[in-house]
Amino acid sequence: xxxxxxxxxxxxxxxxxxxxxxxxxxxxxxxxxxxxxxxxxxxxxxxxxxxxxxxxxxxxxxxxxxxxxxxxxxxxxxxxxxxxxxxxxxxxxxxxxxxxxxxxxxxxxxxxxxxxxxxxxxxxxxxxxxxxxxxxxxxxxxxxxxxxxxxxxxxxxxxxxxxxxxxxxxxxxxxxxxxxxxxxxxxxxxxxxxxxxxxxxxxxxxxxxxxxxxxxxxxxxxxxxxxxxxxxxxxxxxxxxxxxxxxxxxxxxxxxxxxxxxxxxxxxxxxxxxxxxxxxxxxxxxxxxxxxxxxxxxxxx
Amino acid sequence: xxxxxxxxxxxxxxxxxxxxxxxxxxxxxxxxxxxxxxxxxxxxxxxxxxxxxxxxxxxxxxxxxxxxxxxxxxxxxxxxxxxxxxxxxxxxxxxxxxxxxxxxxxxxxxxxxxxxxxxxxxxxxxxxxxxxxxxxxxxxxxxxxxxxxxxxxxxxxxxxxxxxxxxxxxxxxxxxxxxxxxxxxxxxxxxxxxxxxxxxxxxxxxxxxxxxxxxxxxxxxxxxxxxxxxxxxxxxxxxxxxxxxxxxxxxxxxxxxxxxxxxxxxxxxxxxxxxxxxxxxxxxxxxxx
Numbered sequence: 001x002x003x004x005x006x007x008x009x010x011x012x013x014x015x016x017x018x019x020x021x022x023x024x025x026x027x028x029x030x031x032x033x034x035x036x037x038x039x040x041x042x043x044x045x046x047x048x049x050x051x052x053x054x055x056x057x058x059x060x061x062x063x064x065x066x067x068x069x070x071x072x073x074x075x076x077x078x079x080x081x082x083x084x085x086x087x088x089x090x091x092x093x094x095x096x097x098x099x100x101x102x103x104x105x106x107x108x109x110x111x112x113x114x115x116x117x118x119x120x121x122x123x124x125x126x127x128x129x130x131x132x133x134x135x136x137x138x139x140x141x142x143x144x145x146x147x148x149x150x151x152x153x154x155x156x157x158x159x160x161x162x163x164x165x166x167x168x169x170x171x172x173x174x175x176x177x178x179x180x181x182x183x184x185x186x187x188x189x190x191x192x193x194x195x196x197x198x199x200x201x202x203x204x205x206x207x208x209x210x211x212x213x214x215x216x217x218x219x220x221x222x223x224x225x226x227x228x229x230x231x232x233x234x235x236x237x238x239x240x241x242x243x244x245x246x247x248x249x250x251x252x253x254x255x256x257x258x259x260x261x262x263x264x265x266x267x268x269x270x271x272x273x274x275x276x277x278x279x280x281x282x283x284x285x286x287x288x289x290x291x292x293x294x295x296x297x298x299x300x301x
Numbered sequence: 302x303x304x305x306x307x308x309x310x311x312x313x314x315x316x317x318x319x320x321x322x323x324x325x326x327x328x329x330x331x332x333x334x335x336x337x338x339x340x341x342x343x344x345x346x347x348x349x350x351x352x353x354x355x356x357x358x359x360x361x362x363x364x365x366x367x368x369x370x371x372x373x374x375x376x377x378x379x380x381x382x383x384x385x386x387x388x389x390x391x392x393x394x395x396x397x398x399x400x401x402x403x404x405x406x407x408x409x410x411x412x413x414x415x416x417x418x419x420x421x422x423x424x425x426x427x428x429x430x431x432x433x434x435x436x437x438x439x440x441x442x443x444x445x446x447x448x449x450x451x452x453x454x455x456x457x458x459x460x461x462x463x464x465x466x467x468x469x470x471x472x473x474x475x476x477x478x479x480x481x482x483x484x485x486x487x488x489x490x491x492x493x494x495x496x497x498x499x500x501x502x503x504x505x506x507x508x509x510x511x512x513x514x515x516x517x518x519x520x521x522x523x524x525x526x527x528x529x530x531x532x533x534x535x536x537x538x539x540x541x542x543x544x545x546x547x548x549x550x551x552x553x554x555x556x557x558x559x560x561x562x563x564x565x566x567x568x569x570x571x572x573x574x575x576x577x578x579x580x581x582x583x584x585x586x587x588x589x590x
Contacts, residue, residue, distance in 0.1 A: 051475055069476065079471040084340060085525045086468055094465055097476045102462055130523050131468075150476075 004029040004066055004154050004185040005050060010059035011242070012042070012049040018057060018242070019045040021209050029065075029153075030183035032176070034190045034200035034216065037228055041206045043189040044076055047156050050187065058242075063154070069098055072152035074143055076159045076189070082132050088142055089127040092117055095149025117145040122171060137168040144172050155179055157188045161195075173199065193220060207231035310548045320434045320544055323445050323501050324558060327510055328536030330449035330494050333456055333529045335515030337487060340525070341467055344515075346402060347508040351495050353383040353406040356413015358499065363417065369440050373496055380492030383409050388485055432503035434544075434554045441500045448497040452490050459483040464525065502555040509559035510536055513566050520573025535565050 005027040012020040020042035027033055035043050048054040049061055051073040063071075093106060093114050100106060106114075118124050121141040126134070134142060140160065147155060157176070161169040177199075179186050190196050196203055196216060203219040205211040207228040212219040311317045338347055357379025361371035383405045390401040437445070456463075462483040466473045473480040498507025518532035543558030550557075571578050 053474065071475070073475045075471055078469065080469045081340075081467060084468045085523050085528060086464070087524065091468065094469070094472060094476075097465075100461075101477075102479055103458065146472075 002029050002065065003027065004031070004063065006060075006062040006064075008060040008062060010049065010061055011057045012045050012054055013057050014045075016057065016241075017239070019208060020049070020206070022059070023206075023210050025204070025210070025213050027185060027187065029185055030180070031202055032180040032186045032188075032200055033202045033204060034188055034196040035204045035206055036190055036193065036196055036220070037206035037211075038231060040208075041228065041231060042208050043206055044158050046206065047073065047075075047158050047187065047189065050154075050156055066154050070153040071156060072147050072150040072154070073156045074147060074158060074160055076162070078143060080131070080139075082134075082139075084131070086131055087127065088123060088129050088131060088134070089114065089118070091131055092123075092142060092145045092149065095146035095151075098150065113149060117148040120148060120175065121145040137164050140164050140168065140172065144175055148175065152184070154185045155187070157186070159189045159191065161190070161192070169195075193225070196220065306549070307545065310545065316435050316437075317544065317548065319437045319442055320501075320554065321541065323434060323437045323442055324510075324540030324544065325537055326442075326446045326449040327494075327497055327501055328514070328540050329533060330452035330490075331498065331507075331511040332514050332518075332533030332536045334452065334487075334490055334494050335511035335513075336518055336525065336529050336532050337463065337467070338491065338511065339515040339519065343398070344512055346398075347491060347495065347511050349402050349406045350380060350383065350491055351499070351508050353409040354380040354492065354495055354499065356409050356416070358496075359413050360416055369438075369444065369500075373444060373500075376496045376499065377492060379409055379413070380495065381489060384488035384492055385485065388481075388488060392481065432499055432501050432506070432555055434501040434558070435547075437501065445497045445500065448493045452494060455486055455490055459486050463487055502558065506555045506559050509562060510539070513559065513562040514539065517562075517566050517569045520569035520575055520577055523575055535562065539565060 003026045007023045007025050010020065010023045011018045019040075023046070035046065037043055045054065049056055050063075051071050052068050093110075095117070096106065096110055096113065099110065115124070118127065121144050123138065123141050123145060126138070126142075131139070131142070144160075147157075155176075160172060164172070176186055176188065188200070190200070197220060200216050202214065203216040204213045205219050205224055205228055208231055211228045212221075212224045311321055335347070338344055354376040357375035357377070358372045359375070360379075361368070361373070361375030364375075365371040383402070386405050387398065387402045390396050390405075391398040394401075396404075459479075459482075462473065462477065462479040466480040466483055470480065494511065495507050498510060501507075502510060514532040514536040515528075517535045518528035518530075521531050522528040539562035540558055543561040544554060546552065546561060547554035547557035569577065573580065
């Protein structure tokens, strides 16, 4: 079993500011990995790098055996124009792009695949509904049906269970398990720590810097979660350029690994409720930070 | 009697037959283009693009008079350059499509007006501004028909990526690079249809035969295919009825065609099956499930 993805000292970010800083590691082919971390930790940025929408600022993401076509990606906020006059069937059918391309027909076999995908997500009978008429959970089911049809070796899901009820989450997680059983590689950004503990064998805890990566039980320890929560979200507009690994001076090291929140930002920020990290609850959002270096620039455009 | 009113103008006068053929061809190409412009929230792009084409056509007119090819080439070049620059800027900078287009069409307009004023002749640009559907010669008719054919062929080719790019651009980017080329091809189609349109209806009204039928389609269909069919059909109807109106009442033919389309639009706005005003006022009792 080889590697689906290899991160070689990868730094990803915006306007030279790192959002994922010096990530090293490998995702084994067929792995089911949860990516966990507070808001602004770089989960979405990492995924954009993996699917090739964002070029690394430094380092490399190697996906030897996997072409861009082999990666299916469900972004956190899909850019779907829900007012567009198209029905559920046609939208799900887009998942067959690899087979149909620009001009290929959708034959009987393909229609069978589409019907199976709709049945697998529980949307049989919704074929002719306009996508504008679906609820949030139904929309997510529809997008999973499209993912099913993409038949990709690597599947990247950015917070797929946001604003989705328990029943829908459970149904959709069933599909993720099915993909895992089919030895597809699945990366999923998650906020529900309990759910990750119960269901994901491997976890990457990210807080701009990778905090820990490995089997879920060793990664999601109270100490690691606390460390992740102390992450600084703000970019420093006056940060020095990051030196290559190995030639760090104390000054560049300081610029390179941002100080804990409250240090060096001019305004002290307390990490509120740090004791909560010891209990296995979802990571709360980091407390709002004072100071000029507020976090607007963190958000990707 | 009915024959005299509805058909005789076309059987008796050749210029009316030519006009009808031209308007039908125009409606065939402009209908689907208008629907895509509307669904991409680019309804005013056609208008801005028409302004961008005007200077090119004017320069062609200046250089070689009322020469079909000079004016067409001038308009095409100006339109395509503006479309390409707009696409490049919108895709690679923070400026959105509308802002990028606004800057370049205004520049194009300014360049055109400057060139015209430098030449210092007081030329009659009324033809370019308002067209004349009743004076279509063979060449112009062929150009319009050729453009409509090209439009339908290219649309058939890029239909799938274009629809996906409209519904879910993020998905399109993740599965294929065809989205960008499809978008540029679509903009090029907008330009050639406007060039067709300005010969018949003038640069300013050419947009009318694109956008009004599209808006009509929106009030009658929930599905993009039906929307395109309805838009094209209403363009054809407006063209025919507009020419009749112009023939019998003596008003200018271009505005008459757009006025008929406008009347159809207002009727759709009021009585349309999908979101028409009356339907909203009197929705009927709610259903059981």
